[in-house]
Amino acid sequence: MTQARGTCLADAPLHVPLQVLSVSDVGAMTDRLVEFGMTPGARVEILRRAPWSGPLLIRLRHFVLTMRPDAARAVRVQAAGEQPDG
Amino acid sequence: MAEIALAGNPNTGKTTLFNQLTGLSAHVGNYPGITVDRRTGTREVGNQSWHLHDLPGTYSLVASSPEEQIAHHVLTGQYGDAAFDAVIVVIDPMNLARNLFLLLQVAELGLPVVAALNMMDAAKEGGLSLEVDDLHHALGCPVVPMVARRGDGVAALEAAVASVIADPSRGQVRQTAWPAIVDRALKAAQSIPEVQARADGDARWYLATRPVVLNAERAGLGDEVQTALADANIDVSELRRAMVHARYAWLDPLVERVTTRSPRPPSWTTRIDRFALHPVAGTALFLLVMGVLFQAVFAWSDPAIDAIDGGASAASAWIASLLPAGLLKDVLIDGVLAGVAGTLVFVPQITVLFLGISLLEDTGYLARTAFLIDRIMRMAGLPGKSFVPLLSSFACNVPGVMAARTIASPADRMVTMLIAPLMTCSARLPVYAVVIAAVFAHSEPVFGFLSLGGLILTGLYLLGVVVALLVAFVLRRTVFQGESAPLLLEMPPYRRPRTGNVLRVVWRRLRHFLVETGSVIVALTVVLWALMTFPHSELPTDHPAQVAVTTTQAETPARKTAEARLDHAKQRHQLEHSIAGRMGKTIEPAIAPLGFDWRIGIGLIGSFAAREVLIPVMGQVYGRGAEAEDEDAFNTAVGDSLVRFSGMTPLVGLSLMVFFAIAMQCMSTIAVLQRETASWRWPIFAVVYLNTLAYLLSLAVYQGGQALGYT
Numbered sequence: 118m119t120q121a122r123g124t125c126l127a128d129a130p131l132h133v134p135l136q137v138l139s140v141s142d143v144g145a146m147t148d149r150l151v152e153f154g155m156t157p158g159a160r161v162e163i164l165r166r167a168p169w170s171g172p173l174l175i176r177l178r179h180f181v182l183t184m185r186p187d188a189a190r191a192v193r194v195q196a197a198g199e200q201p202d203g
Numbered sequence: 204m205a206e207i208a209l210a211g212n213p214n215t216g217k218t219t220l221f222n223q224l225t226g227l228s229a230h231v232g233n234y235p236g237i238t239v240d241r242r243t244g245t246r247e248v249g250n251q252s253w254h255l256h257d258l259p260g261t262y263s264l265v266a267s268s269p270e271e272q273i274a275h276h277v278l279t280g281q282y283g284d285a286a287f288d289a290v291i292v293v294i295d296p297m298n299l300a301r302n303l304f305l306l307l308q309v310a311e312l313g314l315p316v317v318a319a320l321n322m323m324d325a326a327k328e329g330g331l332s333l334e335v336d337d338l339h340h341a342l343g344c345p346v347v348p349m350v351a352r353r354g355d356g357v358a359a360l361e362a363a364v365a366s367v368i369a370d371p372s373r374g375q376v377r378q379t380a381w382p383a384i385v386d387r388a389l390k391a392a393q394s395i396p397e398v399q400a401r402a403d404g405d406a407r408w409y410l411a412t413r414p415v416v417l418n419a420e421r422a423g424l425g426d427e428v429q430t431a432l433a434d435a436n437i438d439v440s441e442l443r444r445a446m447v448h449a450r451y452a453w454l455d456p457l458v459e460r461v462t463t464r465s466p467r468p469p470s471w472t473t474r475i476d477r478f479a480l481h482p483v484a485g486t487a488l489f490l491l492v493m494g495v496l497f498q499a500v501f502a503w504s505d506p507a508i509d510a511i512d513g514g515a516s517a518a519s520a521w522i523a524s525l526l527p528a529g530l531l532k533d534v535l536i537d538g539v540l541a542g543v544a545g546t547l548v549f550v551p552q553i554t555v556l557f558l559g560i561s562l563l564e565d566t567g568y569l570a571r572t573a574f575l576i577d578r579i580m581r582m583a584g585l586p587g588k589s590f591v592p593l594l595s596s597f598a599c600n601v602p603g604v605m606a607a608r609t610i611a612s613p614a615d616r617m618v619t620m621l622i623a624p625l626m627t628c629s630a631r632l633p634v635y636a637v638v639i640a641a642v643f644a645h646s647e648p649v650f651g652f653l654s655l656g657g658l659i660l661t662g663l664y665l666l667g668v669v670v671a672l673l674v675a676f677v678l679r680r681t682v683f684q685g686e687s688a689p690l691l692l693e694m695p696p697y698r699r700p701r702t703g704n705v706l707r708v709v710w711r712r713l714r715h716f717l718v719e720t721g722s723v724i725v726a727l728t729v730v731l732w733a734l735m736t737f738p739h740s741e742l743p744t745d746h747p748a749q750v751a752v753t754t755t756q757a758e759t760p761a762r763k764t765a766e767a768r769l770d771h772a773k774q775r776h777q778l779e780h781s782i783a784g785r786m787g788k789t790i791e792p793a794i795a796p797l798g799f800d801w802r803i804g805i806g807l808i809g810s811f812a813a814r815e816v817l818i819p820v821m822g823q824v825y826g827r828g829a830e831a832e833d834e835d836a837f838n839t840a841v842g843d844s845l846v847r848f849s850g851m852t853p854l855v856g857l858s859l860m861v862f863f864a865i866a867m868q869c870m871s872t873i874a875v876l877q878r879e880t881a882s883w884r885w886p887i888f889a890v891v892y893l894n895t896l897a898y899l900l901s902l903a904v905y906q907g908g909q910a911l912g913y914t
């Protein structure tokens with residue numbers, strides 16, 4: 118399964134260009150995320166993590182959005198440019 | 204008349220363009236049942252008249268918020284609109300793929316579209332260059348670059364829309380190639396006769412599958428489609444995901460082809476955010492901004508409120524001098540005028556608060572506050588956006604409830620509005636002040652330096668907050684089940700606020716409040732007045748006050764005093780024998796366990812008008828105040844009477860204050876809840892739950908206190 122590959126966006130390092138591998142389907146929240154453009158291959162970067170597991174500030178494609186770590190857990194990413202076969 | 208809609212992601216300049224197109228003809232209305240503005244307007248083009256609809260900003264037509272539902276409903280004619288001749292999709296070129304995603308969805312409904320590439324100036328500044336012609340050829344529909352704020356490109360847009368109206372095929376988009384699952388779903392849905400009858404082409408399956416995609420439990424067409432899909436072995440969530448991926452899979456290479464980005468130094472927004480979202484610096488800035496906002500609502504509106512109060516008294520004195528004494532005069536002055544004044548006093552705070560909020564929203568800072576406060580609000584099960592409404596509620600619950608409009612999720616907004624009355628508003632302070640002065644003023648300082656009154660006051664503020672958090676917790680697990688709407692928020696670029704826009708928002712809120720909420724407040728004031736006025740009852744002729752007047756010599760100071768006393772005695776007699784007075788006596792057995800006598804009972808009923816009204820109502824109950832020279836003396840007299848006649852002890856005082864901290868003793872809040880939820884159900888729910896809680900807590904305080912040996 119694709120789930121095993123890459124790291125989870127919630128745990129990914131700050132300020133590193135990343136690339137989306139997959140977004141698991143855990144309800145309306147992830148639907149919305151995919152509609153926002155969090156599709157396989159899209160570029161993401163974590164800009165900031167609020168303290169005490171607060172929300173993440175993320176650059177997705179060319180805009181900035183904020184979301185909670187639990188939502189970011191549904192997203193698998195890898196460093197941008199790596200071969201997607203992982 | 205051609206019908207044209209404007210759709211687009213939030214913050215793409217849709218409203219700016221709408222204003223450019225419609226000028227002064229714009230009209231703001233409401234969608235049925237929800238509090239989202241509906242803007243329409245007209246534009247004359249040649250000998251044709253265009254009717255334009257500005258839809259709420261949305262990222263997708265598969266709804267997850269009321270705004271998105273509206274956009275979908277309007278476009279599919281569910282509000283009874285005629286089919287649209289063209290839909291202008293306003294597009295931010297900086298986020299081309301995400302914006303075109305919406306354009307595809309609109310096109311899939313079978314509607315002719317025109318892409319308005321707005322903010323081309325900002326795009327150029329951001330280092331983006333765009334092959335507009337290539338984009339047009341790839342999409343198929345007209346693509347018009349523009350700068351709506353300057354009016355650039357409006358003429359070209361007009362021409363493009365006119366061409367699409369003349370020949371709708373020009374507004375078609377070369378459709379995405381759909382994966383097999385979508386084709387299978389379409390085929391399955393088409394076995395349903397109703398679906399076949401609804402529309403043609405792609406619109407048919409979109410309309411058919413959408414209810415399923417949106418919400419599996421939705422009744423109607425969706426059920427049949429769901430069965431059909433299940434029969435065809437199609438997993439709905441897989442279908443839904445496949446549709447999204449297919450659109451992006453088609454858009455991504457296209458966008459890649461037509462755009463080039465040259466590297467730029469970090470934008471202003473990025474640089475400001477390094478500071479504004481910093482855990483330390485950002486939090487400090489946040490506290491400062493919120494402090495100023497709160498101070499403004501709480502304190503700076505005071506002079507205006509006083510002026511309105513003064514004006515209202517002057518107006519009622521003037522009108523009183525014009526009318527003959529009688530019932531008509533009473534109902535006009537004490538009912539209608541009091542209600543109007545009771546509405547107007549909220550104007551300063553509402554104005555200041557909405558000035559602040561729309562400034563924060565227009566600059567882009569409001570979205571940042573959600574990021575900054577989310578962690579703390581999450582512990583309470585509330586979204587970050589409920590912070591500002593709750594904060595404002597400390598000044599006054601009425602604008603606080605209104606400010607909840609910025610919360611997109613209906614459940615979150617409802618919970619916020621229902622707990623807002625628990626924030627200690629400024630109208631409770633006079634009540635606390637009188638009670639504390641009456642029974643705690645001479646208490647020993649705690650630890651030698653903390654005034655007991657001050658501690659109690661702090662405790663009452665905390666009590667409201669703690670109860671609010673508990674109530675939110677319970678509501679989340681019962682009436683409004685499920686997590687609060689997940690935080691997923693775009694951080695818009697910082698922008699200079701536009702004065703016109705800010706003032707328009709404030710004016711709309713104010714007008715809505717004055718017209719809609721105001722009429723409810725006036726009606727409730729008249730009802731309360733009637734309760735305290737009927738049935739009419741004359742003071743017995745052998746009443747001592749009556750006798751005192753007849754036995755003193757006319758035109759003497761003693762006679763004047765006697766007459767003033769008689770007036771008070773009459774008022775007191777009337778109040779005691781009115782419906783409200785009788786209610787006060789009737790409820791005495793119920794409130795006696797809280798330590799309240801029937802006099803306080805009348806006060807509780809009378810202060811329903813507004814909490815601070817408790818003091819004058821009590822003055823009337825005790826027939827006191829004739830001698831008081833100013834407000835302070837009056838308050839002291841009322842406090843003394845509470846102790847002397849109602850047997851108020853420190854424990855009773857505490858019980859009374861706890862009751863006021865929790866109970867919904869404010870019909871303006873009820874009125875605003877009624878308007879904002881568009882139903883009587885929720886305000887009634889709020890009154891019942893708050894007053895029950897207040898009762899139980901006061902009961903616990905009084906009975907518990909007695910059991911512990913306090914008085």
Ligand SMILES: Nc1nc2c(ncn2[C@@H]2O[C@H](COP(=O)(O)OP(=O)(O)OP(=O)(O)O)[C@@H](O)[C@H]2O)c(=O)[nH]1
Binds near residue numbers: 260
């Ligand atoms: N640089 C630039 N800014 C623009 C342009 N058009 C609009 N804006 C700005 O974009 C911001 C958002 O404009 P609105 O018209 O409120 O956007 P909207 O799409 O109606 O936003 P929602 O009400 O959230 O749907 C405002 O600050 C405008 O001044 C433009 O052509 N260029």
